[in-house]
Amino acid sequence: MIEIHWYIIPAAFILDFILGDPDILPHPIIYMGKAINFFESRFRKWFKHLLVSGLFFSCFLIFSTWLIAFIIIKLSMAVHPVFGDLVQVILLFFCFSSKSLEKAASGVFFALKENNIEKARKKVSMIVGRQTKDLDQKAITRASVETVAENFVDGFLSPLFFAMIGGVPWALAYKMVNTLDSMVGYKNDTYLLFGRASARIDDVANFIPARLSVLVIALSAGLLSFKKGILALKTGFVQGSRHKSPNAGYPEAAFSGALEIRLGGPNMYHGAMVEKPFIGKDFKDPEKEKIKQACDLMMLSSLTAILVSVVFFFVV
DSSP states (O other): OOOOOTTHHHHHHHHHHHHSSOTTSOOHHHHHHHHHHHHHHHHHHHOSSHHHHHHHHHHHHHHHHHHHHHHHHHHHHHHOHHHHHHHHHHHHHHHOOHHHHHHHHHHHHHHHHTTOHHHHHHHHHTTOSSOOTTOOHHHHHHHHHHHHHHHHIIIIIHHHHHHHHHOHHHHHHHHHHHHHHHHHOOOSTTTTTTTHHHHHHHHHHHHHHHHHHHHHHHHHHHHHOHHHHHHHHHHHHHHGGGSSSTTTHHHHHHHHHHHTBOEEOOEEETTEEEOOOEESTTSBOOOTHHHHHHHHHHHHHHHHHHHHHHHHHHHO
């Protein structure tokens, strides 16, 4: 285990807030994706049964990510403790994606504000997995808010959670878990068996952070309006389980309550209609301004989580 000092987490958050995902820096996710592509065919050959090969494949990559991060941090700390802290800040910074998510979702909002529906469809297609070519303004807005809510967990709260309990190597290992799920965790002919372990590991990894997200989102919304905080809390825990995903519904439902909008419903994914229940069905469909409000709530929730984590360090 590697001890993480209290100041590393807020420093990484500040760095993410300032820089986002700069193109000039090589992002670890890129190399995780390359590792997944490189080892997939090899593990398929080494183990005949796809469930078994997929399990060993995912476990190997997750553990390897943790080990590489552990060695890098240990070596940097051997050079000098301050250098070791700096390396941890940079590595954890790469695990956070709040600012880049806000930038991407804001691009959809500004396209809608310009009444450029084609541009908005193109922008939203870069951050969602559903089919976007026929989406109208309300559907684009709903998709944008949903991905902001869901990725608050995947792109921020879960890495923070694992950094808190296991240090920066655990946060990076989680990013490999999430990357595996996004690349092989599909229910199609290619990955139904091979990608099942990756998908289930991702479900387990996000189980606690997804439910904690309701508390964080409700607290953040409550700072703006007591009513919104209560609605976020109530909708999050009452309707969060309606989603087909065991985890995504909780942050989406909390955002639904905080913003008083209806989310979910049927959508096209990879050419097939996927029936999903509505969340916040008693609320109205979202207007485009709700994308900006969702981004603000996501950033406020990220800041709230950081402050809670710092308090946790001094209390525990």
